[in-house]
Amino acid sequence: MAASSVDITSSEDFEKFIDTTGNSLVVVHFSADWAPQCKQMNDVLDELTKDTRFINVRFVKLEAESAPEVSEKFGISAVPVFVFLRGKKEVDRLNGANAPELTKKVEHHASVAATALPAPEEDITVRLRKLINAAPVMLFMKGNPQEPRCGFSRQIVDILNQHGVQYSTFDILSDQTVRQELKTFSDWPTYPQLYANGELLGGLDIVKELVETGELESQLPKAEKLEDRLKSLINKDKIMLFMKGNREQPRCGFSKQMIAVLQDAGVKYSTFDILEDEAVRQGLKKYSEWPTYPQLYVNGELIGGLDIVKELKESGELESTLQG
Structure with a gap:
């Protein structure tokens, strides 16, 4: 199992999370939804989490504007910025969208941590x-x-x-x-x-x-074709939501908002946590030709992400769309 990234949307949640990291290397991406370069670097971060060399690194995606106290504490005045922490102390940082340099710094600090702190x-x-x-x-x-x-x-x-x-x-x-x-x-x-x-x-x-x-x-284990598995998951229920986390504990702001919209609509739906299955997470983006999450499906057909669902709600078409 590789490392995973955590989406945090408040200063309080960030402090609680940091208290659990001990002396692990933590890489915090201070980002903003409106900045395309931040979305690009989030994709880079997702790739780094799949690298088994970084299994002990904790990756965090933090909306800078939603956690002003944390942003102020680390002197964040622009995004994207990557801050490297160990034992709650900053050990390095990277300003701007530079994927090769980010990878290089993660490799360096992960190897330093492994050398300096051999595991029991x-x-x-x-x-x-x-x-x-x-x-x-x-x-x-x-x-x-x-x-x-x-x-x-x-x-x-x-x-x-x-x-x-x-x-x-x-x-x-x-x-x-x-x-x-x-x-x-x-x-x-x-x-x-x-x-x-x-x-x-x-x-x-x-x-x-x-x-x-x-x-x-x-x-060797017989591998189910990914496309067949995706079709099966998409058609598991009339309304299927592929999201980060689940309806009780959404793991990103977009997923949380999508859950709220569906609950307001009063419909029955099922969810799939894409953070629990990297093959589905990456494969569904290609299958649906939709690069982000959450993704909402009705009767096996992609409706879209949060923006599309919000537009349907504003135009009064959401109810009929969810009815298929």
Whole structure:
């Protein structure tokens, strides 16, 4: 399981959140809804949360105007601004929309934190389990699928690609702690290591044997086509809302407003928390050709996001639209 970002819309909620972070690295994006560059950088932030190297980094999206006390405290006079915190103290910041520099700073401070504060034995065990279960099929290798850093890793990547296996990877060269501790955890001394549903299959030799015996596919979880899954979710109920959080605890201001509109309309609807499933979160944006959340569907058809729903309400068309 990778890191996740938190949407915060008030100074009070920010302070409560910071009290829970201890000495973890926290990256706060001070943003504004009206600024297109902030939306672009939020997409960058979402990509960083999927990087398993940053599993212990806490990412925060904070509306600067909705938390004036916090903005004043950190001297925010323009957006976007990224403030790096550890132990509630600022250790760095980045002004402006500069994706490469943001990635570079996160990499630097995450590696500094890992070096300066080695995790206790039980913590590394928890982290390894999270990494192993980050995807149905996880490959721990040297490098990445685009640039394998050893011949064995290159061969196993070729095999998985040739067999159309959907898998995620972790570069053990990027984290010396994971590289050493996973050998002990798995009782397997070499890399690459391939896991399926949290269980170790083995290294390159084992995978080759499974290919030769025709058993590879049976050892791997059968992946449901994402498009089929999306269609199933969209048609799960007559009115489906894909949002951040749920109706009891919306995790962003837009989702909260959408819930309020639907409740005022007095309709029955179901929700899906896109923060709980990264494949759905990214896949639905492409499937619907709608880049943001929340997304509202009626009878399997996309109505749109919050702005569209508000327009329908103002024009008096919302009720008939929700009735399909």
